Amino acid sequence: MTAAAHGPQSAEEFKGVAVVVAGLGVSGVPAATVLHGLGARVTVVNGTAGDKQRAEAAELEALGVTVRLGDGDTLPEGTELVVTTPGWKPVSPLFLAAEEAGVPVWGDVELAWRLRKPGAAPWLAVTGTNGKTTTTRILAAILAAAGLRTAAVGNIGVSLLDVVLGEQEYDVLAVELSSYQLHWAPSIRPHSAAVLNLAPDHLDWHGSMAAYAADKGRIYHGNTVACVYNAADPETERLVREADVEEGCRAIAFTLDAPRPSQFGVVDGLLVDRAFVEDRANNAQELAETGDVTPPAPHNIANALAAAALARAFGVAPAAVREGLRAFTPDAHRIAEVATVGGVTYVDDSKATNTHAAEASLASYPSIVWLAGGLAKGAEFDELAARAAGRLRAAVLFGADRAxxxxxxxRHAPQVPVTELDRTDTGAMSAAVAMAQDLAQPGDTVLLAPACASMDMFTNYNQRGDMFADAVRALADASAGPAPGAGAAEG
Incomplete structure (x- = not known):
């Protein structure tokens, strides 16, 4: 099922419209509040009814919003529009009932797009299986370095509704969009957009890889200047070819190799633009050095190239690309070097929650003791194991699906020693780090790149990474020994 595109077309048209908001939380509460403020008759439905949900319901009911807890399946009679939060599956009974009744279903991103003010800032949009947040934040750093009023928004944690309805004025927005958000956003038309990569993910939500890719591809529809794709990922190029774009919109690739015309790439340690230059058949513009990218891992250089392509599509000068890359600080748990102990470097990439992300992480180091495991979410690991085999010194496995x-x-790396950790208590990560220390040799990297979700043992990937970093720092402190002069008292 795809969301219908009809419904209110402006803020004024919401007055008196019966709108159902599907879900509470960080997306649902703001959506319900905004719709109520526009004069819509709002009902919020939510399948669960815990303490958190009751508190959010009380907040909305105080405004005059109707909230139904414990019933997320029934479409209230007279509903004219459904606005959903991202997690609800397209096959949810509520949406099937809406489709049968001819009621459009939007996400909060679609709502934000329709509520933009006249002359609103254009969107430079980013999606992909991995690297979305980093690329969006790099893009925002480059735009800011160019002196533009901007913000990194969307799936990155800053509500688009808050941004488009706020008093702050922007020149351009760096917008991260998930496949969930894109599924329910039929009308958005970014200035330019990038799909960084495609690998199987969230297939239980989308139903198939084809449906997942199609939703990712929505980001290209209506682009006016550039559709940015990954030259190493043919699926992203296919999505560009199938997109319905504005006349004159260009296909721009990024690559870790030397770029061809209309591409961004790498030449002798330099990031170069061979797309937005005069005589691109013969010329290229230097943008930055690979050392300006933090961290300079191959997949992150690809992220930087994609961000640079979007910025250059918006007319940003080359010097701002370099300045923005140098100013950018990565989020935690993304190829973050924690410490070097006994000649062994310990790296936290807890954000590598699927095989595609873990493969990129493993490709960044020559000799690795790999910490991996957790909830596989239906993933298979044969291709990952085969590609990483030559880089692995050893592996320490933990979590529900470590087998x-x-x-x-x-099957694919029988020469690699494997140690398993059969415990899930709060000290498990410290034990895993200790095992890795025993297996590592000077010059190795102990890499936490789990290739799995974290919720079997941890609250989220942030806690998993924090516990790894804490264990490594404790190891470093122990290796340092007592402080000078801290021995026996003088006699």
Whole structure:
């Protein structure tokens, strides 16, 4: 099912419209509040009814919003529009009932697009299986370095509704969009957009890889200047070819190799633009050095090239690209070097929650003791194990689905010693780090790149990474020994 595109077309048209908001939380509460403020007759439905939901319901009911907890399946009679939060699956009974009744279903991103003010800032949009947040934040740093009023918004944690309805004025927005958000956003038309990569993910939500890719591809529809794609990922190029774009919109690739005309790439350690230059058949514009990218891992250089392509599509000068890259500080748990102990470097990439992200992480180091495991979410590990085999010194596996990784390593990297951790208590990560220390040799990297979700053992990937970093710092402190002069008292 795809969301219908009809419904209110401006803020004024929402007055008196019966709108159902599907879900509470960080997306649902703001959406309900905004719609109520526009004069809509708002009902919020939510399948669960815990303490958090009751508190949010009370907040909305105080405004005059109707909230139904414990019933997220029934479409209230007379509903004219459904606005959904991102997590609800397209096959949810509520949406099937809406489709049967001819009621459009939008996400909060679609709502924000329609509520933009006249002359609102254009969107430079980013999606992909991995790297979305980093690329969006790099893009915002480059735009800011160019002196533009901007913000990194969308799936990155800053509500688009708050941004488009706020008093702050912007010149351009760097917008991260998930496949969930794109599914429910039929009308958005970014200035330019990028799909960084495509790999199987969230297939339980989308139903198939084809449906997942199609939703990602929505980001290109209506682009006016540039559709940015990954030259190493043919699926992203296919999405560009199939997109319905404005006349004159260009296909711009990024690559870690030397770029061809209309591409961004790398030449002798330099990031170069061979797309937005005069005589691109013969010329290229230097933008930055690979050392200006933090961290300078291959997949992150690709992220930087994609961000640079979007910025250059908006007319940003080359010097601002370099300045923005140098100013950018990565979020936690993304290829973050924690410490070097005994000649071994410990790196936290807890954000590598799927095989595609873990593969990029493993490709960044030559000799690795790999910490991996957790909830596989239906993933298979054979391809990952085969590609990483030549880089692995050893592996330490933990979590509910560690056997899947162990079996893949046995098939494709039988020479790699594997140690398993059969415990899930709060000290498990410290034990895993200790095991890795015993297996590592000077010059190695102990890499936490789990290739799995974290919720079997941890609250989220942030807690998993924090506990890894804490264990490594404790290891470093122990290796340092007592402070000078801290021995026996003088006699």
């Amino acid at each position: 899947l990784i162990r079996e893949a390593l046995a």
